[in-house]
Each structure stands twice: as structure tokens, then as C-alpha cells.
Amino acid sequence: MASEKKIKRKHQRIPVSQEQLRKTQAIVDASLKDNPDMFNLPVSKHSVELLTDYFVKTKADTTRILPKEKRRYVIYCRKSTDDESKQVRSLDDQEKECLELAEQLDIKVRKEDIFRESASAKKSGKRPIFDHIIEGFQTNKYHGLLTWSPDRLSRNMKEGGEIIELVDLERIQDLHFKTYQFENTPNGKMLLGILFATSKQYSDKLSVDVNRGITGNITEGKYNGSVKKGYYANPDTGYFEPDSLNWHLIRRAVVMRAYEGKTNQQIADWLNASHLSVRRNRDDTPKLAKMSKKTVGDTFADPFYCGVYHYGERIANLNELYDFMPLMTTDEYVTINRATADTFNEKYVGRATKSTKLDFGVLREKVICDYCDTVMEFQRQLIKKGKNKGSYTIRYYCRNRASCERHLKKDECIAKYGKVLPKSVRLKTIAPAIEDTLRHLTKNTVEAHKRYIERLEQQIIVDKAIAERKLRQATSDVKKQQVEYDKYLNLHLNHTSDYNKYHKGKLEQTETLLNAYRATQEQSKKDLAKLKEPLPTREQFVELVNSYLKIATTTQDLVEEDAVYNEVVLNLRVRDDVVSVIKLNPPYDLMVDLEKITFGARERT
Incomplete structure (x- = not known):
């Protein structure tokens, strides 16, 4: 008789009880007595920029997502014939209007990155300046492209496909036209392809749609469907924000590993006893996160907690994209992960094992x-x-x-x-x-x-x-959170029963965010002073x-x-x-x- 197949049960998270929340709050309060300002992380010898570069170089075929300020932009102007009467816009007009567009978008373009070409785009391989620009995107010399209209770039299927592929691969991280509003979505790329060559057709399967939607979120440093312990996603912006008590618990876990020599199993036991919970959005009910030796190790191995957001072939430094609040320093990340400790020649805080793969x-x-x-x-x-x-x-x-x-x-x-x-x-x-x-x-x-x-x-x-x-x-963000904090504080003091019934815990949440934004505000001031x-x-x-x-x-x-x-x-x-x-x-x-x-x-x- 054939053995019956085991029924795979769907993993269900258990909501955190009020008693468990009170216990978690007591644990966090006790840890904050020793370090009341936990958002000010220790000074790190290694920068997040260096760690981001490390992951770009250790992961094959990865693309570094840059903030707009660090992108190098190109303006491309083209005409098909020397007969000016047949041109919709002259090269001078195209350049002028593209520069106006750049100013509107607050984009800086170097004088040497403005290219002009007189050549037909009906056939591929006939435009040396265009080929030079494409090579620049392939080698990460350039990151953004401005031109007057899509037909200035291509009127043939091959080169149009090359441009769309470069957008897909994030080699072209920003694409703007003076006469056309391009959206970096599957539909937007399909419409652009039709404009490049009407004979070219695109069809995106559902899995591709999902993957490319995720890619867009990675580009902007937003939540992509993967919950990060200690953080939740702001429902309005999609940005990651520290999740009050849980952020402090994970931060305490980092301290236990990096400075106190605790094992991953000991930390997992402590987090479970402290009722670590997770949630996708701030208003979701927190649910218990069952931690094990492996899940603790996976958490510590995720560079997200320093601000290096890695998904598939895309890597972004969240600290450049918005006021992200990291949970650990680069030095802490390096020392609690064997591969990075060996590469950076730092002492690994875990147990000595055989040499790891470089x-x-x-x-x-x-x-x-x-x-x-x-x-x-x-x-x-x-x-x-x-x-x-x-x-x-x-x-x-x-x-x-x-x-x-x-x-x-x-x-x-x-x-x-x-x-x-x-x-x-x-x-x-x-x-x-x-x-x-x-x-x-x-x-x-x-x-x-x-x-x-x-x-x-x-x-x-x-x-x-x-x-x-x-x-x-x-x-x-400080101003907005201060308004929220004052609102919940007033409810807590003057309408206690309503607060406990409808808003319990919101005062602590807004206070955590307020402190986080103040810390980021002070760090930005220090960066400017430096x-x-x-x-x-x-x-x-x-x-x-x-x-x-x-x-x-x-x-x-x-x-x-x-x-x-x-x-x-x-x-x-x-x-x-x-x-x-x-x-x-x-x-x-x-x-x-x-x-x-x-x-x-x-x-x-």
C-alpha cells in the first residue's frame, strides 16, 4: 500500500498578546537604561559605501543602484539629414529643450556628456556616437539618458531592443524625453518599443511583471514584499521604518553577538523569550517570529541592516536614497560574518572554522x-x-x-x-x-x-x-512625527480610555520614529559640516x-x-x-x- 503523502501545513504566525507586549516593553526598557540613545550607533571604521562596493564585487552581474545625485547623465541629439527644413527640431533646439528638461528635473549634465549626431536611425550600426553612448551604459560610465523624443534614439527593432534591455538591467537607471512621458513599467517599456519600431511586440508574463515591479521598488529602496525583522513599511511611502520594540530587540541581539560573544542559539532563545514579533505595516497586528539558530544567522548575514539593500541583481545603498535608520554598523556586520571578516582582515567573533571561500x-x-x-x-x-x-x-x-x-x-x-x-x-x-x-x-x-x-x-x-x-x-519627518506624538500624548493624558481602546502602543511607536528621524537629522548636519x-x-x-x-x-x-x-x-x-x-x-x-x-x-x- 502506497504511503500517504504528508500534508504540508501552511505556516501561521501567532499574534502577540498584550501580556507578551508588556514583557517585551520591560525588556527593552531595561536595556535602554544602559544605552538610552540606541539610535546613535558606534563609529564605524568601514563605511556603508565600502560594504556596498563589496557586495557589488562579490555577486556576479549585479548592478549598483545610484541616487540621482550620483548618476552621470547623457543628452543625445540626432537629426537624420542635413536638410534643416525636414527636421522637426534642429540640433540646437533639441539640446536647448533637453537642458531645460534637465533643469526642471534638477539633473546635472556635464558639457562633455552632450552628444550630437547626424545619422539615420532606420538601420542599426550606422551611428558611432550612439554606439559610444550605449557602450558607456554597458560599462556603467553613464547612468541616465535625456533626449528630445524616442525616435531620436531609434527607429529600428535591434537598437530599440538594446535600449529597453539596458533599462531592464538597470544599466540605464533614468530615462527622460522632452516630448514623451516614459514610465519604467512593463507597459511603459512595451509602448516605448512600439514607438521605436511598430513591428516590435512585447509580452510580459505574470512572473516577469512581478519581478520587474519588485525591481522598481529596489531602485527606490522600498518594501518589495519581504518583511525585515525590526522594521515595517510605511504604507504611504513604502520606505522602511524602525519597528519600535522589535528594532531594539534586534539591535540588542547584534550587541550580544558582536560584543558579548553570545552564540546564535543563545540569541535565538533570548529573542523568543522576549517575544520578537514582525509586521508588514505599522497598523498590522504584530505576530510572533519564531527564531532559530539559522534564522538568527540569516538575519545577521543580511546587509540590509547596515543599509545595503540586495535583491536579485540589484544593490542599493538605502542611506543614500532616504533617511533610513540602520540597525548595525558596517564594522559590526563585518565581524559577525565570517566571509566579510576574512576579506576585511578583521577578527571574526564566532567560532574558528576552516577557511571560507573568497x-x-x-x-x-x-x-x-x-x-x-x-x-x-x-x-x-x-x-x-x-x-x-x-x-x-x-x-x-x-x-x-x-x-x-x-x-x-x-x-x-x-x-x-x-x-x-x-x-x-x-x-x-x-x-x-x-x-x-x-x-x-x-x-x-x-x-x-x-x-x-x-x-x-x-x-x-x-x-x-x-x-x-x-x-x-x-x-x-521630525515635524510630522512631532504632530503625531503630540496627538497621541494628548489622547493618552486626557482621554485614556479611548487611547487604550483604539490607539494603545501608538505613543511608543511615534516616539521611536521621532527619535530615529532626529538621529538622522543630526547625522545629516554632521555630514554637511564635514x-x-x-x-x-x-x-x-x-x-x-x-x-x-x-x-x-x-x-x-x-x-x-x-x-x-x-x-x-x-x-x-x-x-x-x-x-x-x-x-x-x-x-x-x-x-x-x-x-x-x-x-x-x-x-x-
Whole structure:
């Protein structure tokens, strides 16, 4: 007789009782006696920006979602013929109206990012300037696009499809037309495709619709259907807000793990005894969250609690998008997760285990094969023998099997080069070449310092705009929450029975939010004050450049090492298994003393 199938029971959450809420409140009150201002988290050595970059580099094919202030926008103007009488708008008119649109949207466009082209869009592959712009979006050089109308971009199915795919992949994170209101939804993309080429048809299945709707929320840092313990979603904005008692419980759990050495099982037992609960919206009934060793570990492993929102192939720093209140610092996250502790060279607070898999990609997409001009892929390799058994080496492989000389057959390769060409190169052979370059950044320091300051000034403009936006938002939120708090306080004092019957707990909730927004308000003020600090002098700039070499040669922190490489190196080329050419980012390209470089083809550096 066939065994009966087990009936899978739907998991049901149990509402929190009033007695349990009172107990939770007592536990939180007791913990707040030692730290009454829990929203002011400890100062972190590592920034959320650094942690965001870490996840971008450890997750394949991820796209970093940037706030508007950090996006680089392009204006594209096109006409099909030199006969001005046949043009709906001249190139001058298109540029003028696109700049007016940018001003209305509070978008900054650099002069060098305004492109004009005289070419037909009926056939693909006939517009070199358009192709250059598309390549810029594919490589994350550009993030936003403004043009006069959809037909300026494309009138053929191939290039129209490329644009829509770039929007789908968030390579184009913002798209605006002067004559057409585009909405980044499946229907909006379908209509845009019809405008690009009437023969092109789109159909989105329900699963795709859902996925793309979620993507839109990730882009704006909003709730996407996944409840985060310690937070709920504001029903009006969709933004995450701290959930009063539960936020404090999870914060206390972080302290227990990071500073008191408690195990995940001990923390799970404590959270269950403290009646941790979850809810989607503020007005929902809180329901008990059953915690286990695994769910505690999963919670601590979620970078959301620092402000790094990760879903699918999208990653966003919530601290840039709105006045998000993080629950743990980057340093705390790094130390309570083994993978990040190893990568950042910090002491792991958990039990010692065998070496973990290294996911962080140093010099990712910067190493180019000198035989075929293809970007070499980053790969980790486990060492199985010897004194370093169990650890990993980092290699870069050329995967261009079709046309790269590295993949010639053995006999052909020996006949042509007298040897078999290596298919990979190790980081340990690349690093000395970079260090040699860093050692000789000694020329043109005056001009290099000038360029460096110009870059800093541009960055300060962006950072100031973000901090001012967050300060305005936090100030507005403080005012709104103060009104709410005063309303519930008045009800509590003067209409106690009505308050207990209809609004019980709302006073504590609004007080928590009020404190959170005040903390964000103060932090934004500090950020703005920091941006007013004096910029580095030439002597300080030279000292900074000299520090890059020290970091590169002494640090065990891969993230710190990669930060130096990203700052200085634009890309490098590898021939055989050695570096032949290194190209530097400005202003460091002005400083290198080529006569003293001991590797590669100097004339191409």
C-alpha cells in the first residue's frame, strides 16, 4: 500500500498578546537604561559605501543602484539629414529643450556628456556616437539618458531592443524625453518599443511583471514584499521604518553577538523569550517570529541592516536614497560574518572554522589580455597541498577561446612562440608591477594636485546635495512625527480610555520614529559640516599618494587593497604571465616617472 503523502501545513504566525507586549516593553526598557540613545550607533571604521562596493564585487552581474545625485547623465541629439527644413527640431533646439528638461528635473549634465549626431536611425550600426553612448551604459560610465523624443534614439527593432534591455538591467537607471512621458513599467517599456519600431511586440508574463515591479521598488529602496525583522513599511511611502520594540530587540541581539560573544542559539532563545514579533505595516497586528539558530544567522548575514539593500541583481545603498535608520554598523556586520571578516582582515567573533571561500574580486574587470584585448575573468583557486593548504589564490583567466593566442593548440603555440602561453596570471605577479608604479608617482605634483582638487570639489557637490536632501526629508519627518506624538500624548493624558481602546502602543511607536528621524537629522548636519573641512594641500596630497604604496604592500585587507587599485589603476594589460602596460586614472597618469618603471612597454603606459 502506497504511503500517504504528508500534508504540508501552511505556516501561521501567532499574534502577540498584550501580556507578551508588556514583557517585551520591560525588556527593552531595561536595556535602554544602559544605552538610552540606541539610535546613535558606534563609529564605524568601514563605511556603508565600502560594504556596498563589496557586495557589488562579490555577486556576479549585479548592478549598483545610484541616487540621482550620483548618476552621470547623457543628452543625445540626432537629426537624420542635413536638410534643416525636414527636421522637426534642429540640433540646437533639441539640446536647448533637453537642458531645460534637465533643469526642471534638477539633473546635472556635464558639457562633455552632450552628444550630437547626424545619422539615420532606420538601420542599426550606422551611428558611432550612439554606439559610444550605449557602450558607456554597458560599462556603467553613464547612468541616465535625456533626449528630445524616442525616435531620436531609434527607429529600428535591434537598437530599440538594446535600449529597453539596458533599462531592464538597470544599466540605464533614468530615462527622460522632452516630448514623451516614459514610465519604467512593463507597459511603459512595451509602448516605448512600439514607438521605436511598430513591428516590435512585447509580452510580459505574470512572473516577469512581478519581478520587474519588485525591481522598481529596489531602485527606490522600498518594501518589495519581504518583511525585515525590526522594521515595517510605511504604507504611504513604502520606505522602511524602525519597528519600535522589535528594532531594539534586534539591535540588542547584534550587541550580544558582536560584543558579548553570545552564540546564535543563545540569541535565538533570548529573542523568543522576549517575544520578537514582525509586521508588514505599522497598523498590522504584530505576530510572533519564531527564531532559530539559522534564522538568527540569516538575519545577521543580511546587509540590509547596515543599509545595503540586495535583491536579485540589484544593490542599493538605502542611506543614500532616504533617511533610513540602520540597525548595525558596517564594522559590526563585518565581524559577525565570517566571509566579510576574512576579506576585511578583521577578527571574526564566532567560532574558528576552516577557511571560507573568497568571493571578493580584486581588480575585477581591470585586467586585459594583451593577446586579444579581452577582459580577463577573476577566479579563486583552492590550494590543496603545501603549507597554504585550505586557502585561496586569485587568478585572472582569458576565456576568449575563439580568437586568443593563449588557447592555441600546444604544437601551434610552440611553433609560433617557442613555448606554451599561460592561460592565466596570478594576482601575486600583478601586484608588484602596480607597486612599482606607485613607487614612482613623483612628477608633476602641482598639476596633479590641481586636478585632484577639481575632482574632490565635484564629489563634494554631489555629497552635499545628498546630505541636504536627507536633512530636508528628516526635518520634514521630525515635524510630522512631532504632530503625531503630540496627538497621541494628548489622547493618552486626557482621554485614556479611548487611547487604550483604539490607539494603545501608538505613543511608543511615534516616539521611536521621532527619535530615529532626529538621529538622522543630526547625522545629516554632521555630514554637511564635514564637507566644509579644508581640502588637502599639495603636501598632503603627495603624502596621500605615498600612503597608497604602504597600504598596497602591507595590508591584509583585500577591500582596502582593492580600494587603492581602483583609485589609481584604470586598467592593465597582461602578456604571458606578466604585466606589460598599466594605465592610470587621472590625475595619477600625470605623475608617473616612466624612466624609472622597470616593466612593460613604457611608451604605452
